[in-house]
Amino acid sequence: MVVDDHPMWREGVSRDLTAAGYDVVATTGEGRQAVRIAAAARPDVVVLDLQLPDISGVEVIHGLAETHPGVRILMLSASGEQQDVLDAVKAGATGYLLKSAGQAEFLDAVRRTAAGDTVFTPGLAGLVLGEYRRLAAEPAAPGDDGAPRLTERETEVLRLVAKGLSYRQIAERLVLSHRTVQNHVQNTLGKLQLHNRVELTRYAIEQGLDD
Amino acid sequence: MAGGLQASLWRAVAVFRIAALAYVTILVINNVGVYLRPWLAWPVLAVTAAWTVVTTYAYANPARRGWPLLVADLLVTMAVLASTVPVVGPAALEDGRPTLAVAWHVAPVLAWAVAGGRRWGLAAALTMGATDLVVRAHWDQAAWTGTILMSLAAFALGYLVRLATVAEQRLQAAIELEAATRERERLARDIHDSVLQVLSLVKRRGEALEGEAGELARLAGEQEAALRALVTAPAAAAVADDATDLDLVALLSRYATAGTTVSSPAGPVRLPARVAEEIGAAVGAALDNVAKHCGPGTKAFVLVEDEPGAVTVSVRDDGCGMDADRLARAADEGRLGVAQSIRGRIADLGGTVRIDSRPGDGTEVELVVPRRPIS
Numbered sequence: 001m002v003v004d005d006h007p008m009w010r011e012g013v014s015r016d017l018t019a020a021g022y023d024v025v026a027t028t029g030e031g032r033q034a035v036r037i038a039a040a041a042r043p044d045v046v047v048l049d050l051q052l053p054d055i056s057g058v059e060v061i062h063g064l065a066e067t068h069p070g071v072r073i074l075m076l077s078a079s080g081e082q083q084d085v086l087d088a089v090k091a092g093a094t095g096y097l098l099k100s101a102g103q104a105e106f107l108d109a110v111r112r113t114a115a116g117d118t119v120f121t122p123g124l125a126g127l128v129l130g131e132y133r134r135l136a137a138e139p140a141a142p143g144d145d146g147a148p149r150l151t152e153r154e155t156e157v158l159r160l161v162a163k164g165l166s167y168r169q170i171a172e173r174l175v176l177s178h179r180t181v182q183n184h185v186q187n188t189l190g191k192l193q194l195h196n197r198v199e200l201t202r203y204a205i206e207q208g209l210d211d
Numbered sequence: 212m213a214g215g216l217q218a219s220l221w222r223a224v225a226v227f228r229i230a231a232l233a234y235v236t237i238l239v240i241n242n243v244g245v246y247l248r249p250w251l252a253w254p255v256l257a258v259t260a261a262w263t264v265v266t267t268y269a270y271a272n273p274a275r276r277g278w279p280l281l282v283a284d285l286l287v288t289m290a291v292l293a294s295t296v297p298v299v300g301p302a303a304l305e306d307g308r309p310t311l312a313v314a315w316h317v318a319p320v321l322a323w324a325v326a327g328g329r330r331w332g333l334a335a336a337l338t339m340g341a342t343d344l345v346v347r348a349h350w351d352q353a354a355w356t357g358t359i360l361m362s363l364a365a366f367a368l369g370y371l372v373r374l375a376t377v378a379e380q381r382l383q384a385a386i387e388l389e390a391a392t393r394e395r396e397r398l399a400r401d402i403h404d405s406v407l408q409v410l411s412l413v414k415r416r417g418e419a420l421e422g423e424a425g426e427l428a429r430l431a432g433e434q435e436a437a438l439r440a441l442v443t444a445p446a447a448a449a450v451a452d453d454a455t456d457l458d459l460v461a462l463l464s465r466y467a468t469a470g471t472t473v474s475s476p477a478g479p480v481r482l483p484a485r486v487a488e489e490i491g492a493a494v495g496a497a498l499d500n501v502a503k504h505c506g507p508g509t510k511a512f513v514l515v516e517d518e519p520g521a522v523t524v525s526v527r528d529d530g531c532g533m534d535a536d537r538l539a540r541a542a543d544e545g546r547l548g549v550a551q552s553i554r555g556r557i558a559d560l561g562g563t564v565r566i567d568s569r570p571g572d573g574t575e576v577e578l579v580v581p582r583r584p585i586s
Contacts, residue, residue, distance in 0.1 A: 006408045006412075008408070008409065008412055009408060009412055012412055012415065012416060078407045078408055078411060078439070082475070082477045083477045083478075085477075086477045099407075099408070099411045099415075100411045100414065100432060100435055100436065100469070102415065102418050103415055103418060103419065106415075121472075122472045122474045122512050122514070123472060123473075123474045124474075125474060126474025126475050126476065126514055126515065126516075127474070127475075127476065127477050129476070129516060130475065130476020130477055130478070130516070130517060131476070131477065133476065133516070133517060133518060133519075134476065134477075134478065137519060159514070159516075162474045162512070162514045163474075163512050163514050163525060163527040163575065164472060164510060164511075164512030164527060164529060165527075169572075
């Protein structure tokens with residue numbers, strides 16, 4: 001399923017996907033519609049433009065998680081709106097790609113997202129690293145079980161991703177298997193998403209919205 | 212400065228003057244029996260009242276709040292004060308009777324402080340205080356206290372006016388910046404929704420094509436990156452609020468192109484302007500080096516990390532790389548221009564530089580600059 005408000009883009013991406021053997025079950029240019037359609041069309045992967053005219057990418061991701069849990073989301077954005085990208089990742093998107101990425105890179109990202117892997121750009125790795133540092137520097141809230149922390153290995157891997165090394169190069173440099181590198185990256189994201197959910201729940205309880 | 216606070220202060224001075232006039236009137240009525248020349252007290256009181264009315268109207272208009280009015284105000288008030296000597300007479304003054312301008316004579320001092328700030332307010336207070344002391348002719352505790360209180364009031368008011376002026380200027384600057392940023396963001400959104408999308412699409416579709424079409428696609432990709440940097444980076448730089456602090460992320464995002472990725476935390480990384488600029492220059496030099504020594508199509512990655520004690524910036528390329536010998540040899544032969552300038556800049560900031568290179572695996576330059584404790 002392809003969600004992008006730019007008709008030319010929607011068209012182009014769908015064509016590429018179809019040519020590569022994927023079944024594009026739906027396309028739309030609006031976030032609310034995307035959430036509704038996804039509930040019925042039940043796509044495996046949603047290719048989502050972060051900037052939609054009606055609701056934010058984060059809201060779309062929350063909506064998708066509610067109506068169609070387990071869907072994998074690959075975000076696309078034309079520019080690195082950094083906070084938006086970070087929020088989307090924390091909300092549950094597992095892949096991120098700049099629109100300036102090439103066709104082959106895009107198809108590879110879709111394939112990996114569908115397989116359940118995380119797709120990071122160097123930019124996203126930098127954002128996630130920064131987010132962990134920010135959380136570590138922040139004073140812990142009362143009753144908090146502590147901000148999520150990266151292991152030394154995870155930090156190392158994330159830094160190398162941010163410096164533009166491919167998983168294969170990282171595996172070579174750290175003498176790890178490709179799968180292990182992938183797992184480390186996935187863990188960094190998983191912890192952040194879990195923390196985000198805990199935060200949201202606590203916020204809801206504090207505000208008395210948990211009925 | 213025709214700001215709202217200034218207008219309120221002038222109104223406050225006028226109110227003070229009217230209240231002081233009422234006080235003077237009561238004192239004259241109570242004491243007129245013991246004056247040396249009681250019949251002269253009434254014309255003087257009339258002048259006091261008339262001048263109160265004149266100044267109330269005159270100061271209300273910003274155009275008339277000039278030095279002529281301020282000097283006239285001071286002189287008229289001093290004259291009224293001085294008239295105490297012939298009217299009240301030394302005997303009654305000696306007895307502790309108040310002057311004909313008691314309290315009222317502080318009004319022009321306040322006016323000077325509001326118009327000219329601390330120094331002029333203090334000057335007027337000292338002039339008026341000296342006149343008051345001369346008129347009283349006996350210098351007891353109360354006489355001194357009055358003058359000192361007046362000086363302090365002038366000083367404090369002048370200081371307050373300066374604070375208000377600065378605050379208003381800051382507010383104005385913030386409003387202008389806000390408007391400019393908004394406009395830029397609007398433009399950035401528009402460009403983002405239209406031009407950027409089309410350019411990246413052209414790049415994408417044409418990438419696989421041979422010859423001229425492929426070249427056009429590549430150009431479109433470059434323009435897209437350049438345009439994106441243009442519409443996003445300056446807005447962020449303008450937000451660097453303090454004149455002494457710069458956002459390193461905004462500074463470095465200028466270097467983002469089709470071949471150069473800049474990764475950073477989501478928020479700003481604030482550093483003193485000089486430190487940020489030096490780091491920016493060092494990164495620029497490192498990227499120039501990549502462009503010079505590595506073939507076209509070499510990708511470069513800049514990573515900014517903000518740790519509690521230090522800021523780390525690394526510049527990595529996926530180019531040819533070089534072996535450690537070559538690096539050392541170049542240093543020996545004294546032709547390590549770029550590396551030298553990077554090391555020099557960072558050493559000046561108390562930081563360290565690590566250059567790591569392997570043949571076939573690109574070169575990485577890592578700059579670590581300690582954060583000075585915020586004083």
